C-alpha cells in the first residue's frame with residue numbers, strides 16, 4: 001500500500017475550494033510536455049533508457065528548489081489499486097497510471113510531487129511538468145509551472161527546435177508543450193440544454209472538452225474539463241489568456257442559465273436539488289455514477305443558495321473519497337467488492353451528518 | 361486517446377450526446393465512426409491529425425524511393441511508423457520528416473512557428489554560475505523578507521554548495 005500521507009496535504013490541497021470562482025471551477029491544471037535531447041522518444045525507448053531518464057531528472061530535481069523535497073512514487077512498481085488511487089486523486093494521468101486499454105504500465109513510470117507542482121516521468125513524453133490549483137487560477141498555476149520548467153531546464157538539456165519549439169512525441173503537443181485545463185461544473189447549461197451549443201462554440205475557437213478524468217473519459221456529474229487544443233503558433237500567455245477569456249464567458253453563460261432555471265422553473269429546480277440531497281443523506285446504496293450525479297445536484301443547490309449549510313469543501317471531499325479505489329482503501333475491501341455501493345452510501349451519510357451545519 | 365469502440369486506433373471524433381440530462385462523450389476512430397454512421401456533424405469535432413494520417417496512408421505518391429528517404433538516421437523510424445502510431449521516434453524525426461510535418465503542423469495548429477518561450481541550451485560558464493549565485497541571493501533576500509524561513513534555509517544550503 002502506498003503512503004499518500006508523505007505528501008504535505010495528502011495531495012488534495014487543490015480540492016479545498018479556496019481558489020477563485022470555486023463554486024463553478026473545481027480546479028485548474030497546467031502541464032508542459034518536455035523531452036531530453038539526449039534520448040529517443042518514449043515509443044522507442046528501452047527499459048535501460050527509461051531508467052537513465054529517471055536518474056537524470058531525479059538528480060536535477062534534487063538540486064532544484066521547487067522539487068527538492070519532492071515525494072517520489074514509482075508507478076511501475078505499484079499494484080493496480082494504488083495506481084488508481086493516485087489517478088483518482090488527480091496526481092497522475094490515466095496514461096501514466098497504466099489504466100488505459102489493457103492496463104499496462106510503462107517501465108520507469110514515476111511521479112515527483114512537491115506541494116501543488118510535480119513532474120510525471122516516462123509518460124508519453126519524458127517529462128510532463130504539472131501544476132494543480134484550487135479554483136480558477138490559470139496565471140498562478142502557470143507561474144509555478146514555469147518556474148519549475150526554468151529550474152529543470154537549467155539542469156537538463158531539453159529537445160528544442162528553433163522553428164517548432166519544444167519537441168514532443170506527438171505533434172499535437174509541439175511548440176509550447178502547454179496544455180491548460182479548467183475543471184468546471186455546468187449543470188445550468190446541461191439542464192437548459194444549451195450545453196451542446198456552448199461546447200460546439202468552444203470547439204470553433206480552438207478549445208476542447210473532456211470528462212472529469214482527462215483524456216478519453218466520460219462526462220460525469222456535469223463536470224467538464226475545458227482546455228486549449230493547439231500548442232504552437234501562440235505564446236504561453238496568449239494560450240492562457242484565450243482559454244481564460246473563454247472560460248469566463250462560459251461561467252457567465254452558466255450563471256445566466258441558472259437564473260433562467262430559477263425564474264422559469266423554480267419548483268423543478270428546488271425539487272431536483274432537494275431530492276438529490278435527500279438521497280445522499282438517506283440512501284443505503286449508491287453507485288459511483290449515481291453519487292456523482294447527486295453531488296452535482298447538491299452542488300447546484302449550494303451554488304444558487306437553495307442549500308446553505310453544506311460547504312463546497314465537503315462536496316469536493318465526497319467527490320474524491322467516494323471513488324472506487326479511495327473507498328476500497330478506506331474500507332479495506334477490494335474495489336470490485338459487491339459491498340462497495342453500500343459502503344459508499346454509508347460513507348456519504350456519515351460525512352454529511354458530521355459536516356453539515358458546520359459552515360466552512 | 362484510443363477509440364471507445366475498438367480500443368486500438370486513435371480516436372479522432374468526439375461526439376457529445378445528452379440524453380435525459382446525462383451527458384456522454386463518445387470517442388471514436390475514423391473507421392468506427394464511419395461504421396456508426398457518424399460523419400462529424402454539428403457536435404462532433406474532427407481532429408486534423410487523424411484525417412491527415414489517413415490521407416497520407418492512401419496517398420498515390422508513395423513511391424519506394426520516397427519511402428526509403430523517409431527513415432530517421434538516429435532512431436530508425438520511418439514515416440510509415442509515424443502514420444501508424446501518430447508518434448514520432450525521436451527529436452531528430454522533426455528534421456528528417458520536416459516537409460510533411462510542416463504541412464501537418466499547419467493543419468493541426470494553424471502555424472509552424474513557435475512563438476512561446478525560447479529555450480537556451482545550458483552552458484556551464486563561469487558567467488552563468490555568477491549570475492546563478494546572484495539570483496539565489498536575491499531569492500534568499502525575498503524569502504527572508506516574506507518570512508519564508510523554510511525556503512530561506514534551503515537557499516542558504518544551496519549557496520553554501522555553490523560558493
Ligand SMILES: [Zn+2]
Nearest residue numbers: 363366389392
Ligand atoms: Zn475504433
Ligand SMILES: [Zn+2]
Nearest residue numbers: 432435450453
Ligand atoms: Zn527519429
